[in-house]
Amino acid sequence: MPIKSDFPDVDLAVTDIWSFLFNRKNREFPDDHVIFQSADTLSKQYTYAQLRQLSVDFGKGLKAVYDFRKSDVLGLYVPNDIDVPPVVLGTLWAGGIVSPANPGYTVAELVYQLKDSGAKALATHFSVLDTARKAASEAGIPESNIFLLGEQKDASMKIKHWTSIRNLEGTRRFRIPKLDPKNDLAFLVYSSGTTGRPKGVRLTHFNMTSNIEQVHEAEGWLTWNGSSTPPDSDIPLPAKGTGDKVLACLPFFHIYGLNCLVLSPIYSGITTLVMSRFDLEKWCSIVQDHKITFSYIVPPIVLLLCKHPVVEKYDLSSLRMTNSGAAPLTRELVEGLYARKGVKVKQGYGLSETAPTIFMQKWEDWRTAIGTTGVMVPNLEAKFCAVPGSGEESDGTKELPRGKVGELYVKGPNVFSGYHNNQSATAECLEDGWFRTGDVGFLDERGNLTITDRVKELIKYKGKILCPPPQSNMPSTNTSPLPGFQVPPAELEGYLASHPLIDDVAVVGVDSALLGTEVPRAYIVRKGGLSATKPSDGADIIKWMNAKVANHKKLRGGVKFVDAVPKSVSGKILRRVLKEQAKKEFKE
Numbered sequence: 062m063p064i065k066s067d068f069p070d071v072d073l074a075v076t077d078i079w080s081f082l083f084n085r086k087n088r089e090f091p092d093d094h095v096i097f098q099s100a101d102t103l104s105k106q107y108t109y110a111q112l113r114q115l116s117v118d119f120g121k122g123l124k125a126v127y128d129f130r131k132s133d134v135l136g137l138y139v140p141n142d143i144d145v146p147p148v149v150l151g152t153l154w155a156g157g158i159v160s161p162a163n164p165g166y167t168v169a170e171l172v173y174q175l176k177d178s179g180a181k182a183l184a185t186h187f188s189v190l191d192t193a194r195k196a197a198s199e200a201g202i203p204e205s206n207i208f209l210l211g212e213q214k215d216a217s218m219k220i221k222h223w224t225s226i227r228n229l230e231g232t233r234r235f236r237i238p239k240l241d242p243k244n245d246l247a248f249l250v251y252s253s254g255t256t257g258r259p260k261g262v263r264l265t266h267f268n269m270t271s272n273i274e275q276v277h278e279a280e281g282w283l284t285w286n287g288s289s290t291p292p293d294s295d296i297p298l299p300a301k302g303t304g305d306k307v308l309a310c311l312p313f314f315h316i317y318g319l320n321c322l323v324l325s326p327i328y329s330g331i332t333t334l335v336m337s338r339f340d341l342e343k344w345c346s347i348v349q350d351h352k353i354t355f356s357y358i359v360p361p362i363v364l365l366l367c368k369h370p371v372v373e374k375y376d377l378s379s380l381r382m383t384n385s386g387a388a389p390l391t392r393e394l395v396e397g398l399y400a401r402k403g404v405k406v407k408q409g410y411g412l413s414e415t416a417p418t419i420f421m422q423k424w425e426d427w428r429t430a431i432g433t434t435g436v437m438v439p440n441l442e443a444k445f446c447a448v449p450g451s452g453e454e455s456d457g458t459k460e461l462p463r464g465k466v467g468e469l470y471v472k473g474p475n476v477f478s479g480y481h482n483n484q485s486a487t488a489e490c491l492e493d494g495w496f497r498t499g500d501v502g503f504l505d506e507r508g509n510l511t512i513t514d515r516v517k518e519l520i521k522y523k524g525k526i527l528c529p530p531p532q533s534n535m536p537s538t539n540t541s542p543l544p545g546f547q548v549p550p551a552e553l554e555g556y557l558a559s560h561p562l563i564d565d566v567a568v569v570g571v572d573s574a575l576l577g578t579e580v581p582r583a584y585i586v587r588k589g590g591l592s593a594t595k596p597s598d599g600a601d602i603i604k605w606m607n608a609k610v611a612n613h614k615k616l617r618g619g620v621k622f623v624d625a626v627p628k629s630v631s632g633k634i635l636r637r638v639l640k641e642q643a644k645k646e647f648k649e
C-alpha cells in the first residue's frame with residue numbers, strides 16, 4: 062500500500078496562478094504591504110497592489126505589442142531582479158508560458174532552450190544582452206521581440222524596457238484568457254540534471270498552485286506580521302511587531318527559487334529581499350543589517366557559513382531558521398553551523414518535476430530529525446521500490462516494506478505532466494500518475510525521509526566475498542562475485558567534509574581495469590586551498606577514511622587535491638565533469 066502524508070488533505074484551489082495569487086479571498090495582509098525589495102538598492106520595492114497592477118499592465122502589453130496568445134512562450138534569461146515577479150505574473154495573466162533559463166548559459170545552451178521551448182519573445186538584462194541577442198537571432202526570435210528587465214543602462218538602445226510594454230493604444234480591451242489549470246502550462250523549466258542534456262519540464266498552473274498550498278500547510282511558520290504563535294520550542298518570533306524577512310539569494314530560473322522566492326511570497330505576504338546573485342560577505346552583512354529572519358539556501362552555502370573566516374565578523378542571530386535543499390546536507394554541517402553561529406538549518410527536498418517540494422522538515426524537528434529531509438507534504442502518496450541493479454525486481458510495481466532503502470516514487474497534484482518534446486524520457490519516469498524520482502532513501506518511524514543518493518550517482522562496486530559453496534556437491538570455491546555493492550558518494554562526502562583539514566569534497570566512481578569494477582575516488586579542497594601542505598598526501602586521508610567505512614566503500618580510486626569542486630548554481634556537484642576528469646587521470 063502506498064504511504065499517505067500524515068497531514069490531512071488540503072482542499073486545493075483549481076485556478077490559474079494569477080487569479081490564485083491576486084484574487085485570493087482569505088488574504089490577511091493589506092494591499093500596501095511590501096512583498097519584494099531589492100537587496101542591492103533598497104529603495105526599489107514592490108507592494109502587493111503594485112505587483113497586481115504592473116502584471117496586468119504588462120500582460121496587456123504582451124498581447125498588444127507582441128500579439129501574445131494563450132500558450133505562447135516567453136524565454137526569461139536574466140540574473141535575479143525584482144522585476145522578474147511582475148514580468149512572470151504578467152506573462153501568466155496573458156495566458157503565456159514562462160521558460161526561465163540560466164543566465165550563465167552560453168549562446169549554444171540558450172539557443173537549445175529557446176528552440177526546444179518554442180519561445181516567441183525573450184526577456185533579458187543588459188549584463189547578458191550580448192549572448193541573448195546572438196541566441197535569439199539563431200533561434201529565429203526577431204530583435205523587436207527582445208526586451209530588458211532591471212536597469213536600462215543605455216536609453217538610446219533600441220531594445221525595449223519591459224515597463225514600456227503596455228497596451229499603448231489604450232483602446233483595446235484585453236481580458237485574462239480562459240485557462241484550464243490542470244492542463245495548461247505555466248512553466249517550462251529546464252531541469253539542471255547533473256547528467257545528460259536538460260529537458261523541458263512541463264508544469265501546469267495546478268501543479269504550481271497545489272505545491273504552494275501543500276508547502277504552506279506543512280510550513281505554516283513564516284509570518285507576515287509576527288502574529289503566529291510558535292509551538293513550544295526554542296525558535297523565537299521575529300522582533301516585536303514585525304514580520305519575517307526572507308533573503309532571496311538562490312536563482313529564480315531554478316524551480317526552488319521560482320516557487321519559494323518568486324511565487325510563494327505573493328501568497329504568504331512575506332517580505333523578500335532580492336540579491337542579484339549570491340555573495341557570502343554580502344549575504345552576511347544583509348542578514349545582520351536588515352535583521353533577516355529566514356533564508357532559503359543550498360548545501361554549498363551551509364558549507365561556506367561553517368568554514369569561511371569572513372563569517373566570524375557578522376552577527377547572524379536574527380535568523381530564526383534557514384532551509385536547505387537541492388543537494389544532500391550532512392548532520393556534521395548542520396551541527397557545525399549551529400555550533401559556530403547559532404544558525405539553525407532545516408531541509409526540504411523536491412524536484413523540478415514535482416513543482417518542487419515533496420518533503421519538508423518541520424521547524425520544531427530541525428534538531429531531532431537532523432540529516433533527514435523531513436516529512437511528506439499533504440495530498441501526496443509515496444512508495445519505495447527496489448533500486449535497479451540491486452538484484453531485486455525493480456520495475457516500480459513491487460513495493461518494499463516501509464523503512465527499507467529503495468527508489469522513491471511519488472504521486473500527487475504537483476507531479477508534472479511530462480517532458481516537453483520527449484516522450485521516451487517521460488515514459489521512463491511517469492506511469493499511472495506515479496513519478497519515479499531517481500532518488501534512493503528510506504523513511505524512519507516518524508515519517509522523515511533520509512535520501513541516501515541518486516540512483517544514477519551510486520557507485521557500483523563489484524567486490525568479491527568469501528562464501529561457502531551453495532551445495533556441498535558443487536565444486537568448492539571460496540569467493541563469489543557479487544552483483545554489485547552500491548556505494549553512495551554523498552555518504553563518503555559527509556565523512557570527508559567533517560575532516561578538520563578539508564574545506565570541500567566530491568566523490569565519484571571511476572573504472573578500475575585492475576579490479577574490474579567501479580571504485581570511489583575523492584576530489585578534495587584542502588583548508589587553505591591548493592597551496593596548503595596538509596594533509597600532505599592522499600594516503601593520510603585514505604587511511605583516516607577507510608577506518609570509518611565498510612570494505613566496499615573504501616577509497617580505492619584514490620584522492621586528488623583540487624582548488625574547487627565544480628557545482629551547478631543550484632548547488633549540485635557536477636559529477637559528470639569530475640567523472641570525465643577522473644577517466645583521464647586515474648592510473649593504476
Ligand code: 4UW
Pocket residue numbers: 252253254316317357384385386387388389390408409410411412413414417418419434498499500512514515631
Ligand atoms: N537532499 C538531497 C535534498 C535534496 C536533494 C533536492 O534541480 P532539481 O530538479 O530540483 C531541486 C529542487 C530543490 C528543492 C525544492 C523544494 C524545496 O523545498 C527544497 O528545499 C528547500 C529544495 O533541486 O533537482 C532535483 C534533485 O535534487 C536532489 C535530488 O537528487 C533531486 O532528484 N535534491 N533536494 N534535500 N538531494
